[in-house]
Amino acid sequence: MGADADPSGGFLASTTPLLGLPLYALLTISAAALVFALLFFSLRRCSRSRANRRFAPLIPTSTKEIGEITPVRNAKGEEEAKKVVAVVKPSEGSSSSSSASSSVSMEKEKKMENIGWGRWYTLAELEAATAGFNSENVIGEGGYGIVYRGVLPDLSIVAVKNLLNNKGQAEKEFKVEVEAIGKVRHKNLVGLIGYCAEGAKRMLVYEYIDNGTLEQWLHGDVGPISPLTWDIRMKIAIGTAKGIAYLHEGLEPKVVHRDIKSSNILLNKQWYPKVSDFGLAKVLGSGSSYVTTRVMGTFGYVAPEYACTGMLNESSDVYSFGVLLMEIISGRSPVDYNRPVGEVNMVEWFKRTVQRKHDEEVLDPSIEVKPSTRALKRVLLICLRCIDMDAQKRPKMGQIIHMLEGDEFPFRIVRLSQLLCILHLCFC
Incomplete structure (x- = not known):
């Protein structure tokens, strides 16, 4: 019986032409290479997915922002524009339910491609920038409202237009400005930086032009x-x-x-x-x-x-x-x-x-x-x-x-x- 047993392992132990390796060693190496390849492609796919999430279009650093409202041509379009504003408008309450929070987050993700060209400022931020809307910071005044000079925390200077709320005119002008020049960037047009809408307040934040009219x-x-x-x-x-x-x-x-x-x-x-x-x-x-x-x-x-x-x-x-x-x-x-x-x-x-x-x-x-x-x-x-x-x-x-x-x-x-x-x- 001892003579019949092949001490070298029989067929699997037979030598192959590849580097003189036994067949069982070659099979083991092949299996290991296949497993390694599968792991490599799996990890690569995960890393790509993670990178895509990481380098997706970023929302500006502000905690409150506004979605892009495209120019409308009919009543349906106007209704859709209102919905975009409602989705990203800052909540007035100090707390909200987790379900409402997740719903807003989902809607924000849907409108991600339309966010990023305008920041939504809180009323407190603009009050701080204008020293409580101090009369000494007034740089313009008219039937539309009052324009204040403001200084943001990063020391950039802005012009804050506080629209007068006359029979809904402030809401109308706010919407018109957003639709007309929200995305527009031209060296001979004043740039619109951001917005504020809290309660009945409607404000527009522009780049500051330093030499009057x-x-x-x-x-x-x-x-x-x-x-x-x-x-x-x-x-x-x-x-x-x-x-x-x-x-x-x-x-x-x-x-x-x-x-x-x-x-x-x-x-x-x-x-x-x-x-x-x-x-x-x-x-x-x-x-x-x-x-x-x-x-x-x-x-x-x-x-x-x-x-x-x-x-x-x-x-x-x-x-x-x-x-x-x-x-x-x-x-x-x-x-x-x-x-x-x-x-x-x-x-x-x-x-x-x-x-x-x-x-x-x-x-x-x-x-x-x-x-x-x-x-x-x-x-x-x-x-x-x-x-x-x-x-x-x-x-x-x-x-x-x-x-x-x-x-x-x-x-x-x-x-x-x-x-x-x-x-x-x-x-x-």
Whole structure:
């Protein structure tokens, strides 16, 4: 029996050609390699899953945030926008049930892709930033509410607009601002940083612009010589036009500002303008040539056809920009009852003066260095085209930018008129 038993283990102990290893050793190594491979791929899959969770789009560090509300075009869309706000609105109670908490968490995860462009501030945070909404921190005031200068814990400076709650107007303006410019980022539009909605309070937090408004520099007490030179005024006009053009031509759906005026143009220390206050803005859906709405705006800036019919589109903003451009050139307010009867309405006075070819008379006397005749005529032509009574003949904002930055097109007309005058003198 001892001779029949193979001490080497029989078949499994037979030597294989691979490195002279026994068959049982080769099988053992193969099995170990298979197990190792399975473990490796399993661990790799887990690590990938963990990494995906780790590097998913992050919610800002604030504990209270707002979801993105996209521009709406119908009643259903508006209802959906309200739901997004309700999901991420901070709770007013000090405690909540665990089921409600988990429900909110689930909803937040659903809307994760729409969160991250605006922070939701608590009322306590904004009270601390503005020293309890101290009157010494007021930097602007109007029918919409009061704007305060605020300093956040990270020492960044912001502008906090506390909307007046007049018959639900604060809620309406709050929603409009969120829809119109919540996602918009443009160097000539004031950036919206965050929001606050607690109880009846509705507040908007903007980037702080440190050099006041265009209205203050045009009509305030700045001395006999204005710091706004002709070149600076053109820089402001071009920057403002670019901001409005982005609203009209760079967004889908497009946005009509509806309240273009000098007090809504903020300036920094380098005189770069930023268009602000979108509380009256309207979203114009694709395929729509206009939207019918209640007439809103500022007296003197409102386009005549909009004032008469309530039909609003981009050309209404173009008219308002034309009035603003006249204001920049002349230093006059659109309506000034302190002036003689024929000069109360700036637009009518401006048109009459230019038609009489007294171009120099429309210039702000506080401009120390006057522009060239060529440059002045170019801008006067742009003003008159913007306020054309036929809204369809007004240029688009993109065209206005080209006309302000270059003089080729407008001066074809001027050169032709000059040529006709020369021919008249020569042959008559």
